[in-house]
Amino acid sequence: MAPENAPLKKALITGITGQDGSYLTEFLLKKGYEVHGIIRRSSNFNTQRLEHIYIDPHNSSARMKLHYGDLSDASSLRKWVDTICPDEVYNLGAQSHVGVSFENPDYTADVVATGALRLLEAVRIHVESTGRLVKYYQAGSSEMYGATPPPQDETTVFHPRSPYAVAKVAAHFYTVNYREAYGLFACNGILFNHESPRRGENFVTRKITRAIGRIKIGLQKKLFLGNLKASRDWGFAGDYVEGMWLMLQQDKPDDYVLATENSYTVEEFLEEAFGYVGLNWKDHVEIDPRYFRPSEVDNLRGSAQKARELLGWQPKVNFKQLVAMMVDSDLERAKREKVLVDNGYIDSHQQP
Ligand code: NDP
Ligand code: GDR
Incomplete structure (x- = not known):
């Protein structure tokens, strides 16, 4: 929890309604954050994974707030970054199904690659106009390694094997570029598969x-x-969201692999x-x-040595x-x- 009377830290999460978004929200609420989530309009409610932590926003104790927006809509991203003034931005939103990305390749590229670029731009413009420090997390994926054999770590070359993975590689390098070009505090988490009872039912x-x-x-x-x-390095999503947060608590922005190593x-x-x-x-x-x-993608097995040594992170499940x-x-x-x-x-x- 934050010390008494300290202003609440604010996090802005895209993909808050997804598996990781729900675990990250729980984790940040426990740490005392005010959590803002961008949700996209759907003809059905898409907030089932958040229902157990939802408090009516009319109640003054509510610290999770949801806003309509979309990674395909730059204006919504700009508006919410400027309105909320977050300390940390977690870009978890994605068309995240590898198989579906072969069916919907340009939509996947728009949301996963250009969506990340739109959000980085929103953060960059906000930081430049306000002088505030905003830390950015990009949800990178072991799928970026694709055909490159294991073990895979931060130095391993990418060889993506799907439109999804190619789009994630673009988002990865947009993030690196915004760090190098504009000095943005921007990190890539390269996360191997992580699952849970909240995992989408078509994975x-x-x-x-x-x-x-x-x-x-x-x-x-x-x-x-x-x-x-196919072989995958499967961990528990609840463990991985802690790693995302730890990346943003370091003195300097960097990229880290999170994996179980099995x-x-x-x-x-x-x-x-x-x-x-x-x-x-x-x-x-x-x-x-x-x-x-x-x-x-035949075989993924990560090496999380860097995260273990620098973040003190390791999976528990x-x-x-x-x-x-x-x-x-x-x-x-x-x-x-x-x-x-x-x-x-x-x-x-x-x-x-
Ligand atoms: P999910 O598929 O469970 O969640 C994806 C989230 O993105 C949902 O909240 C979804 O909203 C949202 N979303 C989809 N399209 C858009 C859009 N156009 N604009 C805004 N939001 C959108 O994924 P996970 O929680 O499993 O993964 C989180 C992130 O981490 C993703 O970026 C994924 O690619 C990446 N990743 C995941 C790994 C894993 O093993 N789980 C491993 C490595 C990376 P809605 O609920 O409305 O569909
Ligand atoms: P993945 O996860 O592609 O690794 O991407 P998924 O669970 O979809 O597939 C894992 C492996 O299982 C094989 N497979 C099947 N997959 C699905 N979905 N459905 C099936 O019926 C089936 N049968 C066999 C797949 O071919 C594959 O080899 C996940 C997503 O969360 C990405 O967003 C994330 O980036 C990566 O993990 C790391």
Whole structure:
């Protein structure tokens, strides 16, 4: 918590409604921050991951505030940076699905690459006109390494393998350039995959654990997947948001890898997750070529030595604990779904 009577530190987060945005918001609220989030307009509410920490803004104790904006709309970014006067800006917003980026490449580039540029410009102009110190975090990705073999660290060359990854490389270098050209306090976090019970349901780990909950409870029999041979360095999202914050608390801006330094194939994830509830994945999984990507990233395993030594950061949740946390959570969810199905409120194929 901030010392008594000290002005609250303000953070501005894009992507606040996403997995990482929700964990980062919880983390910063606990640290005593006032947290402002940019949310995009949607025909449905998209704030489910924030509901447990939402306090009506009419209540004076509310320290999380949401504002409509979009990374594709420079004017909204300029307005909110100038109005809120944040101390820290976390750019987590993205079309973050690698597979979808092959279907929507120019939208992905607009939001992920040019979106970062728009936000950096908003921060640069604000800093130049006010003289304030504003620290900027860019959500970089291990996908930028793509075809370069592991272990990958801050010195490893990028070889992106998807429109998403190419856009993240552009955002990475925009961030480096704004640091070098304008002296902006701007950091790139190069984060390896991190998951949680709040992971989007079309990423492979959550897709698997959701299916396990439903299979175990009798709501589903089959799970269709793509490439099972790809290997990923999977950590827990709650651990990684602390690393983002630590980067902005250093004396100088820099780039850091966050990773567990262990890698498992999708098949090993299946083995562990189905095995945890006494099921054999081979009885349920079928391959659907639709989920193969035109160019795949085969093997990611990070080296987080720099973050360990300079930030004092290390992950607390290991692979087995992560899988158990996600399966347990999705089993509970499936049990609630079953009650709705049994009482005729929804069909078994519907999401509650
Ligand atoms: P999510 O997909 O869960 O969240 C993405 C967020 O971006 C959502 O809040 C989404 O809003 C928002 N968003 C999408 N498009 C726009 C837009 N045009 N303008 C403003 N906001 C937008 O991602 P994660 O939380 O998992 O990841 C956070 C960031 O970290 C992303 O940039 C991702 O690329 C990056 N990253 C993630 C890793 C991971 O393993 N999770 C690893 C490395 C990097 P809405 O809710 O409305 O869809
Ligand atoms: P990734 O995560 O591409 O690493 O990007 P994802 O979970 O989508 O894929 C991981 C691996 O699993 C294979 N796979 C499948 N993937 C999905 N989504 N659905 C399937 O049915 C399926 N079957 C097999 C994929 O081919 C891939 O090899 C995530 C995102 O969070 C990015 O935003 C982030 O930058 C990186 O992690 C680090």
